[in-house]
Amino acid sequence: MTATLSTRDRTPRTRGENADLMHVTIVGSPIGLVLVARSALGLAAVLLGDDGDELRQELRRRFPLGMFAGADPALDRVAAKIVALIDEPGRAFDAALDTRGTPFQQEVWRALRAIPAGTTTTYSDLAAQLGRPRSARAVGAACAVNPIAIIIPCHRVVARDGDLTGYRWGVERKRALLQHEASARRDR
DNA sequence: CCTCAGTAGTGCC
DNA sequence: GGCACTACTGAGG
Numbered sequence: 001m002t003a004t005l006s007t008r009d010r011t012p013r014t015r016g017e018n019a020d021l022m023h024v025t026i027v028g029s030p031i032g033l034v035l036v037a038r039s040a041l042g043l044a045a046v047l048l049g050d051d052g053d054e055l056r057q058e059l060r061r062r063f064p065l066g067m068f069a070g071a072d073p074a075l076d077r078v079a080a081k082i083v084a085l086i087d088e089p090g091r092a093f094d095a096a097l098d099t100r101g102t103p104f105q106q107e108v109w110r111a112l113r114a115i116p117a118g119t120t121t122t123y124s125d126l127a128a129q130l131g132r133p134r135s136a137r138a139v140g141a142a143c144a145v146n147p148i149a150i151i152i153p154c155h156r157v158v159a160r161d162g163d164l165t166g167y168r169w170g171v172e173r174k175r176a177l178l179q180h181e182a183s184a185r186r187d188r
Numbered sequence: 189c190c191t192c193a194g195t196a197g198t199g200c201c
Numbered sequence: 202g203g204c205a206c207t208a209c210t211g212a213g214g
Contacts, residue, residue, distance in 0.1 A: 102197080102198075104196090104197065104198090105197090105198090122209090123208075123209055123210085124209070124210070127196090127209085132196075134194085134195055134196065134209095134210095135195080135196050135197075135209090136195085136196085136209040136210065137194095137195060137196065137197080137207065137208090137209040137210080138195080138196040138197040138198085138207090138209090139196090139197095139208090139209080140207070140208040140209055141196085141197060141198070141206095141207050141208075141209095142197080142198095142208095143208055144207070144208050145198090154208085157208080158208095159208085159209070159210080160209080160210065160211090161210090164208085165208050165209080166207095166208030167208065168208075171208090174208090
């Protein structure tokens with residue numbers, strides 16, 4: 001089927017170029033700091049890290065022309081939901097997303113959202129699922145630039161041999177997320 | 189354990 | 202259009 005993108009479709013060169021305003025906040029969580037950015041269209045970034053300045057730099061790298069403002073009530077609610085989702089991975093998250101990427105990236109990110117908490121898939125399985133069985137490496141590259149951690153659960157993709165391979169925000173964080181999701185599922 | 193080739197998508201020139 | 206990157210994978214040493 002043809003991908004009908006519910007979010008804005010941008011070419012690589014224009015990614016992040018619109019200079020719209022985003023509200024930004026940084027909150028603490030069991031896995032470190034979480035930067036949350038929200039545009040008028042929805043959640044635009046969830047970045048993980050240990051240092052607030054580094055998180056702000058990463059946000060700037062991803063949205064070179066973005067204009068950033070402090071927290072607002074809608075953003076606070078979304079941030080609280082995200083932290084809750086880290087604690088209870090099975091929880092639903094229904095807020096709108098403003099994902100910006102190439103059509104291929106959008107496809108990959110959409111597929112990632114269908115991976116249930118407590119389970120994993122592999123880069124090659126995901127590629128096959130998208131009808132591109134030889135694109136495992138490209139899938140990995142798309143995961144690596146996922147702008148919305150946790151909500152787009154790229155941490156649930158592992159190598160075919162079970163190795164965690166990589167995680168934009170640290171393999172140790174990926175391991176922690178997966179272990180917590182596995183145990184949360186057992187507890188149900 | 190290692191290297192290597194084949195591979196698709198992306199970004200920079 | 203070219204070229205050098207990847208969070209890949211399977212084969213071979």
